[in-house]
Amino acid sequence: MASSSTDNEIKSIGEMTPLQKHASFFDRNKDGVIYPGETYRGMRAIGAGIGLSAIAGVVINALLSSKTLPEGRRFSLRFPIYIENIQKAKHGSDTDTYDSEGRFVPEKFEEIFKKYAKTNPNALTKKELDKMIHANREPKDYIGWFGGTIEWKILYLLAKDKDGFLEKDTIRGVYDGSVFYKLEEKRNSKKKTHN
Numbered sequence: 225m226a227s228s229s230t231d232n233e234i235k236s237i238g239e240m241t242p243l244q245k246h247a248s249f250f251d252r253n254k255d256g257v258i259y260p261g262e263t264y265r266g267m268r269a270i271g272a273g274i275g276l277s278a279i280a281g282v283v284i285n286a287l288l289s290s291k292t293l294p295e296g297r298r299f300s301l302r303f304p305i306y307i308e309n310i311q312k313a314k315h316g317s318d319t320d321t322y323d324s325e326g327r328f329v330p331e332k333f334e335e336i337f338k339k340y341a342k343t344n345p346n347a348l349t350k351k352e353l354d355k356m357i358h359a360n361r362e363p364k365d366y367i368g369w370f371g372g373t374i375e376w377k378i379l380y381l382l383a384k385d386k387d388g389f390l391e392k393d394t395i396r397g398v399y400d401g402s403v404f405y406k407l408e409e410k411r412n413s414k415k416k417t418h419n
Contacts, residue, residue, distance in 0.1 A: 240307075241311065241325060241327050242322065242326065242327060242328040242399050242400045242401075243310050243311055243322045243326030243399075244307050244310055244311075245401040246398065246399060246401040246404075247305065247307050247401070248307055248401060249266055249405065250263050250266035250267075252265050252266060256307050256308060257305065257306055257307070258285070258304065258305040258307065259285065259303065259304055259305075260281035260282055260285040260302075260303055262281075263277075263280055263285055264277045264278060264280065264281035267280045267281070269404075269407075269408040269411065270382055270404050270407040270408055270411065271382045271407055271410075271411045272378065272382060276378070280378075282303075285305055286303055287313075287367070287371070288305045288310075288313040289303040289304055291309075291312045291313040292305050292307075292308075292309040292312055292313050293306060294306055294308070294309060310326060314326070315365075315367060315368040315372065316362045316365040316367075317361045317362045317365045317368030317369050317371070317372045318360055318368065318371075318372050319332055319333075319335075319336055319356070319360060320332045321333045321399055322399070333395075333396065336348075336356060336395070337392060339356070340352045340355055340356040340359075341392075343389075344389060346391060346393075347385075347390060347391045347392060348389065348395070349389060350380060353376055353380055353390060357373050379394075379395075379398060382407060383403060383407060
């Protein structure tokens, strides 16, 4: 259960950092806290299968929960992720497109495409994505390697276009969470056409 609004102020979307917006998609009840079941439902909403969503619900929350706990809060086996502190859970071995406060760094975003988008200047192929992931690895940062690899592979799996490209606009939408809403909408419209 989330704490009362006096100890857990929920920011409006306009007041959130891009990283907080990214995470808030998974806060399905919009109380400022993400539990494993919400991560699961968010993953299902964007098109991930049952198994992947279940694993994500456990692994993501287990890895991020303790890092995001507000001061004075104790560790909980319910593995809550507090959106207000999500920047504290930023892992290494990434593109540095989020700074340490969870703000978007446009120069780092553009650098992804300058360095790795060789086939199409506005998209990444699977091979180019793999090259980027490998190049971002920091020595002995196994958690960061794991986190970065899994995040990008899931994004590619769920959001690549029909030609196998992960488009720049799609990737940009990850950083503020807007792509998740688009993926959910796409999945919902597919469900409606099949019913």
